Amino acid sequence: MSAARTHNRAGRMALNAAAYAVTVFLLLPTLIIAPMSVGPERLLSFPPKGFSLRWYAAYFEDSDWLRATLFSAEAGLISAVCATLIGTMLALALVRGRLPGKGFIELLVIGPVIVPHIALAVAMFLVFEQLRLTGTLLGFAMAHTVLALPFVVFTVLAALYRFDVDLERAALSCGAGPIRAFRHVTLPLIAPGLVSAALFAFIISFDEAVVSFFISDLDRKTLPRKMFEDIDFNISPTLAAVATMLTALTILALLLGYGLKRSLERRARAAGTAPDPGP
């Protein structure tokens, strides 16, 4: 009996150790860049030989970097708004509508995920030239909206499935018309899902590298494209600063999204709308 228990405990400890080793493997490469980015020397080293913010200064003094960042932020915001709007409409049609060709539409929804981004990027490169969309905000917004839509649709679908339709019926039986029932009851209760969806869409657009690599032009390019160029030419320490800031921004966005979702969910928690149990 006790031999078996020791055996079990040893097995559990080995699993735990493996899991935490993988955790370190997952986090370390990204996080180790942060201390290296404050090293003063051109050659990045760990531990850093001193403390200097010169690579951060280099980023903020370079109009090329700043322009790329601003452009990415613009594309990200537009994509987030468009993808959330379009994705929510589609999710509503999928859940509550009688949609002809539904199976085909569902395949289209996952399309941008299963079709490799390189295939899409090259194909868009080909067509965008003719449509004069290369290097335009409109082009990026449309491309990134398409790439973000699968994630938006699935997020909103999950929120709609969690939503208890009897709540909307209750609103109708209280005398609300379909539109007021949606505005007063459905919308506030699926709002946490919509916030997540918009955030996902923004991050996807902001980080997207492959399509951006092909549909940028010389003076209108996104941040990832600019990073790609810099990595290709030389592993400059400015990149370490940019990478660190991007990682910090991601952490911030995830925390912000989590907090916002929690507070919306706290308002919305009760019978019928279980908050999702994920981590």
Next chain:
Amino acid sequence: MGGTDGLAGRVAVEGLVKRFGPVNAVDHVSLEVSSGEFLALLGPSGSGKTTILMSIAGFEFPDAGRILIGQEEVTWTPPNRRNLGMVFQRYTLFPHMSVLENIAFPLKMRGVGRAEREERARAALATVRLGEMGGRRPAQLSGGQQQRVAIARAIVYQPRVLLMDEPLSALDKNLREEMQIEIKHLQQRIGITVIFVTHDQTEALTMADRIAVLDHGRLQQLGTPRDLYEAPQTAFVAGFIGETNFCEGQLAQAAASGESVTVALTGGGSLPAIAAEALPAGGRIKVALRPERLRVLPATAEGTTARVAEAIYAGNATTLMLEGAFGQPLRARIPAGAGLHEPRPGETVRLAWQAADARAFRA
């Protein structure tokens, strides 16, 4: 309040048919509920009771038939313009609104001003004895309290009719029994028409003025609780309401409803009974005999012989499992404390009953 005068709170369902694919969920059902009446729609799951309620509410549109509320036909009216109150199975309070905001919501939808809204919502909250709870969120209330808020929300705008879809099924047994009485009292106090869906016969018998029993989309019987229990008109009603022994057999000649007949039992012997419905000659017959209507007498008395296989003591009564009578197992129930003979397992007993308590149905 709204509905006690004349026909305003009347609900009529005429020849209702609703199909889901090949299935007739509701099959030519007609029923009428008068103003201020409490009607229970009772049946097993899939009997069509919820579909009928949803058609009255306007969440389903029938394939045939009409629905009238008061004098007015509403078959195709959207739910928000029917001015009905509805309480759902789960509490369906809006989780992002306070209790008071929930109750005021229908008033807001009707354009009632803020001050009046609050006053009437508070009054409705007092009606369901939750006066202090207005500022809370639904999630902070117990299940019973939530359901009372749902009722307050459904009556605050004084609808003519209140629809309830198994509103107590999420509550535990004690609370459920308490709420049954409370809803019944509330209904009598404000004189509203109630249509109440349930699969729980005790609940229906306790609360309703009349019960409509449904099976496979068909109306089996519509009557008072006493009618249904004492004089079921179909074998389904006899089996669904209360407990019943069924003895199978055949009938030589046709009989009209109410006629005395003698059924030749499949297990041997014969059994005198009253025809509960018109019975065809030579058809298969089921005779229903309630366990508590069987009198269990000592072996020395007159009557049909049976052997006690098992005696199950349950406090207020003892149930006997009997063998050897009519060639099939039977149950009999002896109430406790009435000083009746309580045989032990293995004992031989005699059975007697009133002829009117044996009711013959088509099998």
Next chain:
Amino acid sequence: MSARRPSRFRLGGRRYSPAASLALAAPFLLLVAIIFILPLATLLHESLFVPAPTTEHYARAFAEPVYLRVMLRTLRIAALVTALALLLAWPMAWVMSRSRGLGLALLAAAVLLPLWTSVLVRTYAWMVLLQRNGVVNQLLQQLGLTEAPIRLLYTEGAVVLAMAHVLLPFMVLPIYSALKGIPEDYPRAAQMLGASPWATFREVIWPLALPGVTSGCLMVFLLALGFFVTPALIGGPQQMMIATLVSQQVREMLDWPFAGALVGILLVFVLALTLLFKRAVRLDRFVGSA
């Protein structure tokens, strides 16, 4: 897409009419037609009809050893990445599924942060770590494992390692959600019935986790097949995969028909896998968890 569909949606009297549904779907359909279908169709058209109706571009991809080698390398690397990711993901997903509170939060953060951090940032981190004077080489020398810095970048091993790192969250999350769905009483019941820990794993846990494992492996394999950023930067021209080859054909050779043919081959592969394992493609695992 998602299997769980409460019947109340079917019962509900409030379903939108086909016209209204189509109106709601219209913006999506329009956008996808212009930005997704039209470009891919144009590219595939190039590969089949330029200069005249032909299959020669496809034949070329299989006939020339250089290209065949790239395709085989792509398949090999994708398979290795999938295997390595599965190996790393299992203990992580298992411990996550049995953790609560702070432990779970830490593990979840470790999966979600990389998932939402730019692929470029993570690839760049690997380049910094693996370069000639990088942290890994310094460490190896200090440990006395090598005399001089060894070449780590532009090797197949580096590509596999970095890609497994980048794609690991896509393996962990589906396995985690499958494992989380196994009540703790199941393994207990199996052991009470006499199963050894290994038999419990083999007979109870693995079969129940299989949908998650399939889903994770499929996602990782699909993404690895068409991966561009990491192989291009870490593998270099020496370890060229199909995505890099496509890029090279378009940007350097300007050979659109051949690039189209390569994309066509990739698409056939990816679509076949997707249709084969249709139910394993579940995005909700990745979006539902943040």
